Amino acid sequence: MQKTAQKTGYHHGDLREQLIATTRGLVEESGPDVFSVSEACRRAGVSTAAPYKHFTDREDLLRAVALQGFTEMTERFHAAVAPHVPGTLDAIAAVGTAYVAFAENNPGLFKMMFAASKDHPATEEAGHGCYGVVLNQIARYLGHAEVDDRVMEAGFPLWTFVHGLSFLRIDGKAEFAKMGASVEDIVTRATARLLPAPGA
Amino acid sequence: MQKTAQKTGYHHGDLREQLIATTRGLVEESGPDVFSVSEACRRAGVSTAAPYKHFTDREDLLRAVALQGFTEMTERFHAAVAPHVPGTLDAIAAVGTAYVAFAENNPGLFKMMFAASKDHPATEEAGHGCYGVVLNQIARYLGHAEVDDRVMEAGFPLWTFVHGLSFLRIDGKAEFAKMGASVEDIVTRATARLLPAPGA
DNA sequence: TAACTTAGTTAGAGGCTCTAACATTTCGAT
């Protein structure tokens, strides 16, 4: 099977990937709940039954999109950490800022990702891999060799914070509630305050 | 118009309120996106066209439910503050804990409330009223007579935190990410760390 | 090249939202 699209006129070539891409666009345009498989088919130029050769149902397609989202988010995290000294507050805050930035740039996708990862092992695992990037930084910061329970406990309030900030910004609450500073500053400040001192 | 339901066999008596109640139950059972007006009608024992005499469309019904949610949440906040000395960290943390508790007890409703309040003045206002309860406490804590910009800025990180915690708990992420303490303890700790010193 | 698999197609069942047209009840003004 070729990865590249090569329409024969009948066989599409790479419908699965195109449906994922189209769906992602639609979810972003109009929200995950409004999204329809039919509309995705129309845009991809196939019949409304075609997707069911690649996905078991509507949910399955949405999950595939969510999975792609987690993969992409993980890449962004790595890119965000890269320019900083590993295990510093700067590195940790940079991931937090990247988290919120990803949410703001892909609001529909972001919201979907967490709904989709509920009770679905593969997507859940992708989410954990994503979270692992920060946890590694926190482990170094605390001087731990591994991501143990103490690292997890230290990371949780941070995740909580950037997750909440993402939702508030997506839902337009941040304008009403004067933030008084940039997202980056707010995340950096919160990171410093919520993390325990190194060596704990 | 009577407030109490008094079925005549034709006229329902209080369909509007019953639809709101039934919808709330359905949203809680199966999530906001899965909810169908038809199912609500079946449970209320009316035809599928009946709701449209009371609500302009599906969204309008959901918004009415969201509005009820905000009203109820506001009551919970007041109840949470009551036993504490006004303007103390305890009082503030109590509202935060009540926030997360409400979300955990009404996950479907909670998620819907924020989606519904987007771009809808009445619901948005209900949300602001709700938030006002904490802001008042923070104003007192900081020694400000009114809820001014400084108070808003101080409150924002707190809102961010409890909002994020609510979503993580609803979506079942809190089990994976070891919290290491009760919701109440985590909220209390975060409150103390995220708020500036009084008098600022 | 025949047989099998993969990935499209059309047709249609059944569910949903919402509207139009009609029916019944209630209410307010006489």
Place this chain on the structure above:
DNA sequence: ATCGAAATGTTAGAGCCTCTAACTAAGTTA
């Protein structure tokens, strides 16, 4: 008390949607 209007039900149906069944075309492999 009654009559007309307003409110709140009803049925019927248009036009979406998801998903399945049955069929068909193209690729793959013995």
